[in-house]
Amino acid sequence: MIKQVAVVGGTHGNEFTGIYLLKKWEAEPKVITRPSFNTETLFANPQAFSQNKRYVEHDLNRCFDQRHLEDDSLTSIEQVRAKEINALLGPKGQPRIDFIIDLHTTTSNMGPTLLITQKGAFYNQLAAYISMEMPEVIISCDEDHKANEDHHFLSSISKNSVMVEVGPVPQSVIRHDVFEASEVMTHHILDFIELYNQDAVPALPETTDAYRFIKSISLPVNDDGSRNGMIHKDLQDKDFTEIKPGQPLFLTFDGEVVTYEGEKSVYGSFINEAAYYDNNLAMSLLEKITLKTY
Amino acid sequence: MIKQVAVVGGTHGNEFTGIYLLKKWEAEPKVITRPSFNTETLFANPQAFSQNKRYVEHDLNRCFDQRHLEDDSLTSIEQVRAKEINALLGPKGQPRIDFIIDLHTTTSNMGPTLLITQKGAFYNQLAAYISMEMPEVIISCDEDHKANEDHHFLSSISKNSVMVEVGPVPQSVIRHDVFEASEVMTHHILDFIELYNQDAVPALPETTDAYRFIKSISLPVNDDGSRNGMIHKDLQDKDFTEIKPGQPLFLTFDGEVVTYEGEKSVYGSFINEAAYYDNNLAMSLLEKITLKTY
Numbered sequence: 001m002i003k004q005v006a007v008v009g010g011t012h013g014n015e016f017t018g019i020y021l022l023k024k025w026e027a028e029p030k031v032i033t034r035p036s037f038n039t040e041t042l043f044a045n046p047q048a049f050s051q052n053k054r055y056v057e058h059d060l061n062r063c064f065d066q067r068h069l070e071d072d073s074l075t076s077i078e079q080v081r082a083k084e085i086n087a088l089l090g091p092k093g094q095p096r097i098d099f100i101i102d103l104h105t106t107t108s109n110m111g112p113t114l115l116i117t118q119k120g121a122f123y124n125q126l127a128a129y130i131s132m133e134m135p136e137v138i139i140s141c142d143e144d145h146k147a148n149e150d151h152h153f154l155s156s157i158s159k160n161s162v163m164v165e166v167g168p169v170p171q172s173v174i175r176h177d178v179f180e181a182s183e184v185m186t187h188h189i190l191d192f193i194e195l196y197n198q199d200a201v202p203a204l205p206e207t208t209d210a211y212r213f214i215k216s217i218s219l220p221v222n223d224d225g226s227r228n229g230m231i232h233k234d235l236q237d238k239d240f241t242e243i244k245p246g247q248p249l250f251l252t253f254d255g256e257v258v259t260y261e262g263e264k265s266v267y268g269s270f271i272n273e274a275a276y277y278d279n280n281l282a283m284s285l286l287e288k289i290t291l292k293t294y
Numbered sequence: 295m296i297k298q299v300a301v302v303g304g305t306h307g308n309e310f311t312g313i314y315l316l317k318k319w320e321a322e323p324k325v326i327t328r329p330s331f332n333t334e335t336l337f338a339n340p341q342a343f344s345q346n347k348r349y350v351e352h353d354l355n356r357c358f359d360q361r362h363l364e365d366d367s368l369t370s371i372e373q374v375r376a377k378e379i380n381a382l383l384g385p386k387g388q389p390r391i392d393f394i395i396d397l398h399t400t401t402s403n404m405g406p407t408l409l410i411t412q413k414g415a416f417y418n419q420l421a422a423y424i425s426m427e428m429p430e431v432i433i434s435c436d437e438d439h440k441a442n443e444d445h446h447f448l449s450s451i452s453k454n455s456v457m458v459e460v461g462p463v464p465q466s467v468i469r470h471d472v473f474e475a476s477e478v479m480t481h482h483i484l485d486f487i488e489l490y491n492q493d494a495v496p497a498l499p500e501t502t503d504a505y506r507f508i509k510s511i512s513l514p515v516n517d518d519g520s521r522n523g524m525i526h527k528d529l530q531d532k533d534f535t536e537i538k539p540g541q542p543l544f545l546t547f548d549g550e551v552v553t554y555e556g557e558k559s560v561y562g563s564f565i566n567e568a569a570y571y572d573n574n575l576a577m578s579l580l581e582k583i584t585l586k587t588y
Contacts, residue, residue, distance in 0.1 A: 020524075024547045053347075107464040170401040170464035172568045176527035176545055230314075233470035251470055253318045274466045 002098040002160070002193050005039040006089050007032060007186065009103045011061050011154050012275070013048025014171040017182050018103030018164075024183075034190055036197035037098075044085060044102075044154060047077055052172055054275055061102075064156050066092060066149035082154075090157045093149065100155040101189055103182055106167035107274040108283075109237040112181040113138045114189075115163035116210075117153065121294075122160065122196065128204040128293040129192045130185065137185060138240055139210035140165075140269060140286065162189060168237070171274050204293050211240060211267055211286040219282045220250050220258055227280060228252050231272045239269050243285075250282065296392040296454070296487050299333040300383050301326060301480065303397045305355050305448050306569070307342025308465040311473050312397030312458075315480070328484055330491035331392075338379060338396075338448060341371055346466055348569055355396075358450050360386060360443035376448075384451040387443065394449040395483055397476055400461035401568040402577075403531035406475040407432045408483075409457035410504075411447065415588075416454065416490065422498040422587040423486045424479065431479060432534055433504035434459075434563060434580065456483060462531070465568050498587050505534060505561055505580040513576045514544050514552055521574060522546050525566045533563050537579075544576065 007025065009018025022041045025032050032039040048055045056077040063082035068074055069092060089097040104115075114130055114137055116123050127139045148156055155161035164185050169178040195201045220229035229252035235243070242265045243249070250258040260266070262285075270276060271283040301319065303312025316335045319326050326333040342349045350371040357376035362368055363386060383391040398409075408424055408431055410417050421433045442450055449455035458479050463472040489495045514523035523546035529537070536559045537543070544552040554560075556579075564570060565577040 020521075020547060027548070107467055168464075170462075170467075170568050172465065172571060173401055173566055174524040175566065176524050176530060179524065180527070227314075230468040230470050230473060233474070236469060236471065253314060254321070272467055272469065274464050277466060 001036075001197055003037050004097045005037055005099045005101065005190070005193065006042055006097045006158070007039060007101045007103065008042045008044050008154060010046065010049050011044040011102055012054045012059075012104065013045045013050075013056075014052055014054050015103075015105040016172060016174045017105045017166065017169065017179050019043060019049060020174055021103060021179065021183055021186070032186070032190060034194035036194055039190065042085065042089065045078065045081060047081070054171070061154055062152045064092065064154050065152045068152070085154065086157055092157045095158045097158045098160065099193060100158045100161040101186055102153070102155040102161065102163045103186070104163055104165045105169045105178060105182070106165055106270060107170055108239050108269065108271050109168045110165060110239045110269055111138055111167070112136060112185050113140050113165040113269070114185065115165050116141045117144055117151070117155070117163070118160065119143045124208070124291045124293050125196070125201055125204060126162070126189070126192050127208045127210060127291050129195075129201065130188050131208050132205060133188045133191075134185060136181075139208055139291065140213070141210055141289065141291075142213035164189070206293055208291040208293065210289050210291050211269065212289045214266065214285045214287055216281050216284050217249075219280050220252050221280065228254070229256075229258065231282060232257065235268065236272060239271050240267050240286075242266075243268055295330075295491055297331050298391045299331055299393045299395065299484070299487065300336055300391045300452070301333060301395045301397065302336045302338050302448060304340065304343050305338040305396055306348045306353075306398065307339045307344075307350075308346055308348050309397075309399040310466060310468045311399045311460065311463065311476050313337060313343060314468055315397060315473065315477055318477075326480070326484060328488035330488055333484065334391075336379065336383065339372065339375060341375070348465070355448050356446045358386065358448050359446045362446070379448065380451060386451045389452045391452045392454065393487060394452045394455040395480055396447070396449040396455065396457045397480070398457055398459045399463045399472060399476070400459055400564060401464055402533050402564050402566060403462045404459060404533045404563055405432055405461070406430060406479050407434050407459045407563070408479065409459050410435045411438050411445070411449070411457070412454065413437045418502070418585045418587050419490070419495055419498060420456070420483070420486050421502045421504060421585050423489075423495070424482050425502050426499060427482045427485075428479060430475075433502055433585070434507070435504055435583065435585075436507035458483070500587055502585040502587065504583050504585050505563065506583045508560065508579045508581055510575050510578050511543075513574050514546050515574065522548070523550075523552065525576060526551065529562065530566060533565050534561055534580075536560075537562055
């Protein structure tokens with residue numbers, strides 16, 4: 001039974017959509033509550049927002065593994081904020097909040113995507129329900145192979161959680177279409193939790209198409225480690241479409257086309273995501289999977 | 295006769311396209327020189343780039359009016375950098391550089407746009423030439439009604455200049471298509487200068503379709519001045535298309551549609567440009583014009 005839900009926005013300070021959705025919901029809280037549970041909101045990183053940056057010192061969404069939360073010597077703005085949020089919603093391990101919905105956006109052409117980081121019947125049914133109610137949503141899985149306490153996402157504070165990830169939208173911009181898709185998807189997730197709580201989940205499709213994270217790949221670099229290329233235009237905006245062996249991935253600034261050299265087809269996500277440039281990452285590679293609902 | 299050209303990138307530190315184009319050209323300088331003139335490159339705001347921001351303290355592209363350049367009490371990072379750049383390329387009034395091409399990008403769906411800030415036969419012919427060679431380029435004029443010394447753009451250091459403005463691309467991202475369009479447009483501008491210098495400009499179309507800046511308009515705000523709305527989805531990505539009286543411009547977060555209340559149709563540019571949020575601007579409004587080549 002899920003009794004306490006938290007909807008979180010602004011975990012990244014320059015992802016405006018969640019931040020303004022929170023303002024909207026805070027003005028009319030009843031639209032995000034349901035009969036069987038309470039919902040609260042949390043603006044996770046207002047300091048980063050006020051500086052119009054993803055984060056001030058550390059990416060807040062990498063600060064929530066148990067070891068970091070317990071280490072009093074970690075005192076950056078985000079490390080301190082993570083401890084505050086853990087006190088507000090957690091503590092991790094014995095959390096007050098049963099379910100976190102963390103709202104994110106991406107500069108990549110991922111459309112409305114539901115990011116699932118855990119396995120289980122609840123998630124397979126949620127994926128089937130969301131796909132049925134909002135067929136344009138992509139289900140993208142990166143299920144935790146490590147213990148939840150070692151997980152660094154904000155959403156790992158609660159035992160169950162999802163991330164809503166919608167794009168494309170530039171950093172520090174609100175797009176009406178992305179705003180609306182994030183809003184509608186969140187409502188469907190809340191509706192599903194209500195149905196689940198009430199033991200009233202309707203008949204769902206037997207299977208759901210989804211993608212599963214394999215690995216991230218990097219942009220080309222020079223011998224000195226400096227960036228030497230960009231996503232090839234044939235791949236730009238082609239999130240969740242097939243990448244075949246031999247297909248162009250990158251164009252270097254000196255004009256060389258770098259192709260995909262894997263043995264079998266994969267799919268990309270977070271293709272040319274602005275925030276990935278910090279670590280010179282180009283995209284995530286995924287495999288296509290089928291989730292069985294029952 | 296134009297003898298010295300400067301191609302400038304990174305006037306805004308999070309507009310990566312110009313910065314990486316400069317790296318490419320600096321590795322092979324001959325591609326941007328022509329027989330009748332020399333071309334040099336300038337990376338205008340490396341400090342902002344290293345912080346992954348448009349600017350550190352002040353927008354560098356608002357720091358070049360004569361009064362600011364001569365005021366030694368102005369000591370922010372960009373105010374100091376403006377004086378350095380003025381010494382390198384100028385000094386304004388008697389500049390060493392005859393022509394500046396300043397490379398910019400926008401998060402708006404403006405496609406490849408040539409921004410012209412001066413009137414004259416040279417510019418009308420340049421507009422006609424670029425439109426002939428690269429028909430997808432939009433010509434957008436905001437001709438200076440004030441003396442050049444009062445103009446605050448970096449490009450106002452030289453007597454003649456243009457800005458290359460290409461989108462959509464998120465801040466802090468390189469898109470291959472935007473990179474390529476910026477590169478090709480710059481080459482055409484350099485080719486035109488060469489033809490002009492050699493008195494060899496070919497026969498050009500008699501007229502060129504263009505747009506002229508009228509005014510900027512703001513996003514909706516609450517009584518306390520805080521932002522209360524976003525660009526309506528029907529207008530998003532519709533730069534340089536007609537905005538008719540009565541058409542939706544904005545949606546407020548409480549659900550009200552705000553329409554365009556002008557008496558005659560206009561056209562938008564910089565629609566939902568991320569950098570405009572600092573001043574809560576929504577877009578520029580333009581009128582359609584025809585430039586006569588001769």
